[in-house]
Amino acid sequence: MRTARRQNAKPLASLAALAAFVAIPATLSFMAEAADAQSLAAGLLPAAALPTADAAATRATLRLADDALPALLAGDSVVTGVDLGDAEQRASASDADLVCMAKVIVHEARNQPRAGQLAVAQLIMARVRTGRFADSVCGVVNQPGQFFNTAAYEPAREGAAWATAVAVSREALEGAADPVAPGALFYHAAYQAPTSFFRGRQRVATLGDHIFYR
Structure with a gap:
């Protein structure tokens, strides 16, 4: 023993x-x-x-x-002994921003090449960083007169369109790709004649059916 x-x-x-x-x-x-x-x-x-x-x-x-x-x-x-409140809030905010951005991509650019979708996503991130717009993705895309009310838009979340939009959004949120329309803050459909607002801005790229401006 x-x-x-x-x-x-x-x-x-x-x-x-x-x-x-x-x-x-x-x-x-x-x-x-x-x-x-x-x-x-x-x-x-x-x-x-x-x-x-x-x-x-x-x-x-x-x-x-x-x-x-x-x-x-x-x-x-x-x-x-660890306060998880801030981390949980950041995670929730990040999830909400991902969904807001993916909705914009599906609504505005689902028929565009991937580079064109990424350009829209990066444009949203550029607006967040400038301080001239809202300080979050959801804030930027829901500003009156800019994109649209994402809360009122519910695209199907099955299939390739949504999966691609989420992947592109995550890439833009993480800054994991080089800019495809550097410095762009505005865009319009290529088939539309530019208004005076766009005529006074620098054109930086044409991707798919969209023209991007600083």
Whole structure:
């Protein structure tokens, strides 16, 4: 029996390390340790093989890990010590911007080559950056007299058109592609005669059925 207790010295050291993780504000490595603790609690390390005092401490540690794991997986900022509110808001804003931009691409450029769709997406991003328009994608595309009310437009979200629009939007949002109409802030259909507003602006590209201007 003494030999068995010595052989369990290393698992006990691991459990002591896990207890330290429980006491420290959680990190991703703690989540892995907590998962390991639940495996131990399931019977991988019999408590009967441990000295009485060590077994009691181990069970207490495992209870802490067992209680903490669901909250960690749920992103509970009280348990982890990490405030996820700002990150969640940024993620929600990013998702909303992605949808707003994809709707514009489907509505305005679904019949255009991919470069033409990307030009529209990059134009929206250029407006966000200038400070002359709204400070978000949804704000820019929903400004009166500019694009349209995206909340009132629900294109089908199955099929190639929507998938391409989402991929192009993500590329533009991440800045992952070179500009195809550098500096463009405005455009109109090529079949339309330019108004005086466009005649006073620099023409930077013609892509598909659209002409782009700074």
